[in-house]
Amino acid sequence: MRLEDEIQQKEFKDDYNKAVVNILFTQSYIVTKQNSLFKPFGLSPEQYNVLRILRGQNGNPITVSSIQDRMLNKMSNASRLVEKLKQKGLVLREECPVDRRQVDIMITEKGLQLLNQLQTEILNQNIRLIKLDNEEVSQLNFLLDKLRG
Amino acid sequence: MRLEDEIQQKEFKDDYNKAVVNILFTQSYIVTKQNSLFKPFGLSPEQYNVLRILRGQNGNPITVSSIQDRMLNKMSNASRLVEKLKQKGLVLREECPVDRRQVDIMITEKGLQLLNQLQTEILNQNIRLIKLDNEEVSQLNFLLDKLRG
DNA sequence: TTGTATTAAATGTATATACATGCAAATGCT
DNA sequence: AGCATTTGCATGTATATACATTTAATACAA
Numbered sequence: 001m002r003l004e005d006e007i008q009q010k011e012f013k014d015d016y017n018k019a020v021v022n023i024l025f026t027q028s029y030i031v032t033k034q035n036s037l038f039k040p041f042g043l044s045p046e047q048y049n050v051l052r053i054l055r056g057q058n059g060n061p062i063t064v065s066s067i068q069d070r071m072l073n074k075m076s077n078a079s080r081l082v083e084k085l086k087q088k089g090l091v092l093r094e095e096c097p098v099d100r101r102q103v104d105i106m107i108t109e110k111g112l113q114l115l116n117q118l119q120t121e122i123l124n125q126n127i128r129l130i131k132l133d134n135e136e137v138s139q140l141n142f143l144l145d146k147l148r149g
Numbered sequence: 150m151r152l153e154d155e156i157q158q159k160e161f162k163d164d165y166n167k168a169v170v171n172i173l174f175t176q177s178y179i180v181t182k183q184n185s186l187f188k189p190f191g192l193s194p195e196q197y198n199v200l201r202i203l204r205g206q207n208g209n210p211i212t213v214s215s216i217q218d219r220m221l222n223k224m225s226n227a228s229r230l231v232e233k234l235k236q237k238g239l240v241l242r243e244e245c246p247v248d249r250r251q252v253d254i255m256i257t258e259k260g261l262q263l264l265n266q267l268q269t270e271i272l273n274q275n276i277r278l279i280k281l282d283n284e285e286v287s288q289l290n291f292l293l294d295k296l297r298g
Numbered sequence: 299t300t301g302t303a304t305t306a307a308a309t310g311t312a313t314a315t316a317c318a319t320g321c322a323a324a325t326g327c328t
Numbered sequence: 329a330g331c332a333t334t335t336g337c338a339t340g341t342a343t344a345t346a347c348a349t350t351t352a353a354t355a356c357a358a
Contacts (some may be wrong), residue, residue, distance in 0.1 A: 002294050007219045009205065015286045016276045020179055021221065022293040024194075027176035028222045029297050030169055035316070044316095044343065056158065064307060070156045072170065073177045075346050079308055084343085101306040101353045127165045131298040137164045140296070143289045144171045145151050148178050149280040184346070193313065193346095214336060224316050228338055233313085250323045250336045 019147075030129060037125055041118060042088065046073065048122075050081050051090060051115055054107035061104035063096065090114060168296075179278060186274055190267060191237065195222065197271075199230050200239060200264055203256035210253035212245065239263060 003022050004011060012018035034045045043051075053070050054062065068078040082105055085091040090111035096102035107115075130137055152171050153160060161167035183194045192200075202219050203211065217227040231254055234240040239260035245251035256264075279286055 001297060003290070006297075007221065009219070013272055014276070015283065015290055016279050017272060019279050019281075019286050019289055019293075020275045022290055023172065023176050023179055024221045026293050026297060027172050028224075030172055032224060032316090039316095046344070065305090070158070072156065072173045073345070075177075075181060076344070077308095077346090079306095080344085083308090096306095099306080099354070103307065123162055123166060126169045127163070130165050130168050130296050132168075132292060132296055134164065136292055136295070137168050139288070140168050140292045141152070141164055141171055143281060143285055143292070144168075144175050146285070147279050147281050147289070148150060148155075148175060181346090188346095195314070212336080213338095222315070225314070226316085226338095228336095229314085232338090245336095248324070248336080252337070 033125065033129055034122075037121060038118075041114065043114070043118075046071070046076060047081055047085055048115075048118065050078070050085060051107060051111055054091060054105060055112060055115055057106070059106070061094075061096075061106045063102045063104060065102075067105065085111070182274065182278055183271075186270060187267075190263065192263070192267075195220070195225060196230055196234055197264075197267065199227070199234060200256060200260055203240060203254060204261060204264055206255075208255070210243075210245075210255045212251045212253060214251075216254065234260070 003009075003018065003025060007021075007025065012021065031045060034048075038045060038048055049072055050067060053067055064078050064082060067082070068074070068076070071078060082091060082093060086093050090108055092106045092108055094104050096104045132140065152158075152167065152174060156170075156174065161170065180194060183197075187194060187197055198221055199216060202216055213227050213231060216231070217223070217225070220227060231240060231242060231252075235242050239257055241255045241257055243253050245253045281289065
């Protein structure tokens with residue numbers, strides 16, 4: 001559906017300005033759907049993302065600032081998200097022996113199990129959410145990667 | 150820059166799942182830049198968006214729920230955003246005479262002036278942010294509109 | 299080695315998002 | 329008219345974002 005119709009705006013100054021609004025609106029469309037999927041599991045999309053980053057470490061610990069670097073939202077607060085996950089028993093946090101300023105984070109068995117439970121649902125939902133064919137979705141990824149320079 | 154390199158992820162399950170993450174990441178890229186532009190003016194991106202919706206009314210009042218419908222983030226809280234704008238003297242809020250449940254919102258002269266001040270900067274920044282040529286940005290808009298179905 | 303700068307993480311504050319709930323006004327039904 | 333339902337908005341609570349500040353540990357230069 002045309003963005004102009006969805007937000008009841010007559011027209012945009014130019015395609016660049018429409019694109020900015022289009023990306024913000026589409027992100028909200030996706031996050032809203034993700035939220036309802038995560039809800040029953042007591043996770044937020046960002047918490048899920050942090051768990052995925054930890055799983056990607058294959059058992060190696062990773063510091064809080066490295067998590068921050070890999071998060072989708074660079075301004076987010078990895079420290080507090082990790083604290084939430086720890087309270088749920090999904091991650092372990094311990095002082096780094098080499099540099100006591102740093103804190104090593106690892107995903108727990110419980111965290112891995114939760115991810116496995118969610119994984120199939122997420123993958124399927126993501127495919128359903130994006131109503132494009134293979135050619136188009138590959139083109140979209142190309143454009144988004146290029147867009148950021 | 151390739152998403153995989155920016156968030157240091159080896160690969161995605163498929164292009165659909167990459168596209169979801171790509172949209173979330175690109176939205177964060179845009180909002181971060183927008184925030185720094187709005188900061189000196191004491192506005193958040195969402196507050197700016199509400200002001201734009203009000204200006205689009207050309208002097209006619211609009212209810213809180215109509216604002217909500219047109220907002221980029223459907224789950225946002227128009228009521229509280231309007232309250233913030235009112236505190237800054239950028240909007241007027243008054244009981245709707247026809248239906249006392251409703252509240253009519255209008256942008257003030259001060260609000261219009263602020264928008265005019267910001268407009269050129271925003272338009273220029275948006276063009277700079279999107280590092281695509283005319284053909285590509287039009288293709289991107291087509292794909293995003295189609296994506297949501 | 300001592301003082302300064304830098305770095306890593308935590309914390310504080312304001313705003314925004316997500317969603318449930320409350321309340322008053324309006325609507326609809328009998 | 330009387331009462332239940334719906335609608336429009338406000339408010340409460342938890343989480344997340346944006347950004348400044350703090351605290352402790354480390355690096356480095358004089």
